[in-house]
Amino acid sequence: MDISGERHLDIRHDIFKKRIDSHGNVIEVRQDGIGAPKIERPLQRHGGRLEHNETYCGSCYGAEMTDDECCNSCEEVREAYRKRGWGLTNPELIDQCTREGFVQKVQEEAGEGCNIHGSLEVNKVAGNIHFAPGKSFHQPNAQLLDLLALQTESYNISHKINKLSFGDSIPGIVNPLDGVQWVQPVPNGVYQYFLKVVPTIYTNIRGYTIQSNQFSVTEHFKSSEEDHFRSLPGVFFYYDLSPIKVTFTEHHTPFLHFLTHICAIVGGNSSFFSRFPY
Template identity: 70%
Template sequence: MEILNKLKNLDAYPKINEDFYSRTFSGGVITVVSSIIILLLFISETRLFLYSATETKLIVDTSRGERLHVNFDITFPSLPCTLLSVDTVDISGEQHYDIRHDITKKRLDHLGNVIESRQGGIGAPKIDRPLQKHGGRLDHNEAYCGTCYGAETSDDQCCNSCEEVREAYRKKGWALTNPDMIDQCTREGFFQKIKDEEGEGCNIHGFLDVSKVAGNFHFSPGKSFHQSGIHAHDLLAFQTESYNISHRINKLSFGKEFPGVVNPLDRAQWKQGGSFGMYQYFIKVVPTIYHGIRGHKINSNQFSVTEHFRDESVYPRPLPGVYFFYDFSPIKVIFTEENRSILHFLTQLCAIIGGVFTVSGIIDAFVYHGARTIKKKRELGKYR
């Protein structure tokens, strides 16, 4: 019994007989309001506990030798697919022209409806007996080795497609002044394809695999002609119209998608006015690692962008096209998704209940004593 009495003396919450309670209207109002506040804060804290929180950390990016996937989906409403080429260049000297693998082009009519979808280039129809390197036509059971029309760099070089002939001429620095005389281009219907696509647009989507160094990739109308050495007067009459580089970026991202990522160029568009030229996007890529709450890890990137248009009237005259210049930030961002602990949640609930209860008590005491003071002064005749 002595121990129980000692424990009784340690009671931090002494009870008051109900006969000494004094309940007031203002106290009831404050109790209802404080209860509503506690309930709202409880719901808010519970939602934060149930949903994961993301912690952000910045570190120096020391990775080397990595590759980067550039995912894109861009629509050119006034540029035929045959005239549209994709090229990449980086500061390490790696260059790729007229890229066709992992890329799909969709021909669009003037209303934006899809006419045809094809992988990479225009494709070549099967035609019997193409022109051989030795000057004759392909015979039965003979291996095909097309002529490069004098642009061969070695005795065993073959040009089996229009693209290979154009590439050979480009390396020689020669002008392809009579493209209709090139058997490969005629077989593939390259120039007829350009005539057939007059007035059309093009949607191009896919991805590029590039080195993780500064560089650029661009979508250029007629770029392949300039690389092949074909002069402007050898192109079709509608080429000037095809240089309209109005475009809409449906999607552009660097690497895999992760929760919360915002790609600032998605659904961006630019309409060309009366002048022609080069539209440039300058992109700062920020390497990013996302750690999911279930342990999965995503290596990706975020980016910021600025835009600039170079008119064709400036010198040197820019090649028309849409250019994306990208550079990498030396800082890597790490997002870590995690849930709050149950102990943290209980601590927050105690803080909410105790804090609101204490503040409500202070307000109630202030109102109660203030009302009593005013009442006494009225009884003494100081207030009427």
């Protein structure tokens, strides 16, 4: 989401997310529907149960945009609610979510974390990238999450940043957030990084040029007890681009200049020792 108001939701990108357990091990295989109650005759949009050879058309529970719209899964019901700007606060009352064991799946994932890596393109204006639980939906002047009603007290935003950069790596420059780790001492809260991004051009001794960026950072944490405005829990990166560009250029020092510098250093030391003899 950038300063122009443009939001990038559900876009194609090169971001990958892995589920990990509380010990950091990747959870690679998990069967869907474990523990979910089985309902042989799901509820139809018109209110009755699915009969033999009847085409299934599930209800969207008031969020339908058209008269013939169907919601045949829990995700489709949630998506219909998001399009309306509504929050799905009681998924246990939704027939599709009950059949798929949505609430049970969320509860079984308690204590898990995730590993996120990849890259994406953003506009060259100020904006923010954030990691927050649930999926976003929007109301006027507000951004909400459709999982906040389930277990808001148990969110933990402890995190470690292995690497964060804006563009290609520049030799000799270490990004200030690489390897940074923060462990959350209290339940819930918002961790914010304010980044000042400086466009940078690096040219090596052979003339190869890298157009990238470097940045400085300021950190801030706001706990749920201090937050009277109820901000979204998560990790937020607010970035702003500097109007100044930095240029690094490598070049050889001529051998005669090198000898001149050596002579100047030796001459300066000789003068110093002559004034202050042992």
